[in-house]
Amino acid sequence: MSIEERRAQIVDAAMSIAVRDGVEAVTVRGVAAEAGISLGTVHYCFEDKDAMLRAMGHNVAVVASDPVRMAMDPTKDLRTIAHAAADGLWEGLTPRRHMRLLTFEFATAGSRNRALRPVAKAHLEQTWAMTQGILDQLAQIAGITYSMDTPFLARIVAGYIDGIEIAWLVQQDDEAAIRSFHALADYVLSLVVHPDGAAPGAGPDDRPDVVAPPAP
Structure with a gap:
């Protein structure tokens, strides 16, 4: 594998652990075991755990828009x-x-x-x-x-x-x-x-307007 491919493999393994057990559960040793590679390979691709976590973070889609x-x-x-x-x-x-x-x-x-x-x-x-x-x-x-x-x-x-x-x-x-x-x-x-200053029209099937967003 090229280093880019290897990094992608490591990030995928780290994401699998994070999805299963949470971000705090991600460790270099655990990622190496998940990916089936050596600790040295992980350290070759990422300087430390924080660098690996940053790469994971950039892969997380924020919203499905x-x-x-x-x-x-x-x-x-x-x-x-x-x-x-x-x-x-x-x-x-x-x-x-x-x-x-x-x-x-x-x-x-x-x-x-x-x-x-x-x-x-x-x-x-x-x-x-x-x-x-x-x-x-x-x-x-x-x-x-x-x-x-x-x-x-x-x-x-x-x-x-x-x-x-x-x-x-x-x-x-x-x-x-x-x-x-x-x-x-x-x-x-x-x-x-509206351009004429009017508020949105209300119809018989409309939901009532609220003046502030509800507490989640």
Whole structure:
């Protein structure tokens, strides 16, 4: 193997351990055993455990945004798109449970481990950027703006998504998670400003608007 291929093999083995037992369980010796290679090979590819963990962190996908972006149907009305995006958040979460858990573990590890802090910070900034991208896409499709600065709104929305997902990872309460995603969609809708200054239209089948995002 080339060194790039060997590094990829080592990261895959480390990810297997992390998914099974958590990030804290990853050790150089354990990774070598998982990959079926010598300790020397691991040390040849990575200077130390922190270097290996950083490589793992960069391989962790922060969010599954494709289902949310697919919900951005320009032929639909604003409220329908927003709640379809909420369904997309749920659709993206369920098959990626272990990867989301790893993302949160890396955030926690980054708060304690200076070597991993850049990885945790990159994950956080990527989450904010992706959330803002979706909010901007919704605004462009619907021809609206928000009553709050969009970058700051993206931080709030991303934070509540994280909270909803952590609660689901612990409680495994599907109904509560789905309801929370839709309540969050209503919160975003409550901040919408139309070009004529009108608020989003309410129909007989609309969910009630909320003035603040719910506690996860």
